[in-house]
Amino acid sequence: MAKQKEVQAKAVQVNIIPTKETQSERIYANFLSVNHGPFDFTLTFCDTQPPADQEEAKKVVKEGVIKAPVQIEIAVPVDLIPLIIDALNTNYEDYLKTHGKSKE
Numbered sequence: 001m002a003k004q005k006e007v008q009a010k011a012v013q014v015n016i017i018p019t020k021e022t023q024s025e026r027i028y029a030n031f032l033s034v035n036h037g038p039f040d041f042t043l044t045f046c047d048t049q050p051p052a053d054q055e056e057a058k059k060v061v062k063e064g065v066i067k068a069p070v071q072i073e074i075a076v077p078v079d080l081i082p083l084i085i086d087a088l089n090t091n092y093e094d095y096l097k098t099h100g101k102s103k104e
Contacts, residue, residue, distance in 0.1 A: 031048045032044070040075045040077050
């Protein structure tokens, strides 16, 4: 009989660094919708614009709806969400120290 070798998994620490070797277009979004399923969160980024004229403004008031074109939709695994929240909190705290509160 052939001997079986026991293989042990070894954890390796690796840093992932974003590069701009193949750069995507920068997309602006001023609205975010977040939904989730059992395995991931879906982040839907949109660019909303105010009504173009009085007629459109009246329609928005009447219907209570502004349609926002989707710029990009990103599915993120559940395990990554706490890291995203931490990164956003850290960066927002740094922003406040540098720039103060936002004007909104």
